[in-house]
Amino acid sequence: MESVQGKNIVLGISGGIAAYKSIEVLRRLVDAGAHVAPIMTADAHRFVGPVTISALASEPLHTSLWDDTSPIPHTRLGQNADVIVVAPATARVIAAFAMGLSDDLLVATLIATRAPVVLCPAMHTEMWEHPSVVDNIALLRSRGVIIVEPQSGRLAGGDIGTGRLADPETILQAIDQVLSNNKDLAGQHVVITAGGTREPIDAVRVIANRSSGKQGYAIAEDAHSRGAHVTLISTVDIPVSSGISVVNVETAQQMQDAIAHVANSADVVIMAAAVADFRPVLSVEGKIKKDQGIPAITLEPTPDILAHLGSTKPAHQVLVGFAAETANLVDNARGKLERKNLDLIVANDVSAPGVGFTHDTNAVTILSASGEMKSVALANKRTIATAVLDSVVKVQSARRLPS
DSSP states (O other): OGGGTTOEEEEEEOSSGGGGHHHHHHHHHHHTTOEEEEEEOTGGGGTSOHHHHHHHSSSOOBOOSSSSSSSSHHHHHHHHOSEEEEEEEOHHHHHHHHHTOOOSHHHHHHHTOOSOEEEEEOOOHHHHTSHHHHHHHHHHHHTTOEEOOOEEEEOTTSOEEEEEOOOHHHHHHHHHHHHHTOOTTTTOEEEEEESBOOEESSSSOEEOOOOOSHHHHHHHHHHHHTTOEEEEEESSOOOOOTTOEEEEOOSHHHHHHHHHTTGGGOSEEEEOSBOOSEEESSOOSSOOOGGGOOOOOOEEEOOOHHHHHHHHOOTTOEEEEEEEESSOHHHHHHHHHHHTTOSEEEEEETTSTTOSTTOSEEEEEEEETTSOEEEEEEEEHHHHHHHHHHHHHHHHHHHHSOO
16 A cells, blocks of 8 residues: 555545444554545434544544634635545445535535545445446546445345455555556456356347456456556456456357457456356257257367467467366366466365355456465455456566577
8 A cells, every 4th residue: 555655645534334344444544654534414423423533534524614714615625636546435425426516525625626536336236227326437437537346245134145245354455456557457458258158049048157356357447447458358247447458249259259359469368257168069049948948958069269368379479368267276267377378377276165157256366377376365356357467468568588
């Protein structure tokens, strides 16, 4: 967190049960040397105590446009900020910010700044998935607002779903990324695949896998923040930051066709997608009915996209593959690395708790063609993404060294 030292950070806290997590974010920022100016909405006072926030922050808590020591607190806070972070960001604050409805100090400050804004939404799943919230998030993304996606897990009502405030480490990493201004991939074209392919059996059934696409999307976001021109070829529909080009596909053949258009121009290709190994030889146009009996499905191999990329990749390109394993992780990954002429392979044991498919977390071992090996313990997928791209940059740097 060296990037936050000496920086002015406005931390907005809105009225949600997750507000208690903002205390840890605040403490970590101050400990790292940031000057943190806190703003709490009126409803946030119902969840965390203002005395606690003031005691931990770098200056007294700000709560109102009208009783602050400054006659124009929103302007002062907005102009002085190097970044504004809202954690948690409720549906109301998100909507008000999107509309420009400056009816409290926090939203007024968001509108009165030219600094980067990091929003960390937290709400129940039904609210997070409501069309109004989805549209407001998409609008704010298009304006350059950084959204730290909520995580899946147990919510305040005891149910399970997406909507939990991202953990403090993820929020701090997003702040660090904004302030570090790391553009080590500036000007480069990075192609990333994400999600699991779906091979049709009939009009309604497919052969698929458990990949959610979250890891590929995390890599795309990190590459974009590091200055790359990102093409994301995906089988899933997850919102992305403005500036990331998304190509939607479904089958392995469609993915191969999409990659063929961009691979030769790419500086980096990262095959994070889980591509099906087999597909039905024949796909029925309509729906197979139960009374027709159990169908005999003959399978054939799908295109080996990664092997083709390895055999045709330009000399300057860094090619990264993924290996989801359940046993002999390193040996299996190293074999794949060598067979497919990869520069790096990212291996994970998807049988381990919290690792791989559908999870918000992952744990990986990154192997390079030069023989290096790096293990990353269980962490959020943005942390894994950063480790993968750090390894890519390391390969590129080694190539530039005089022989």
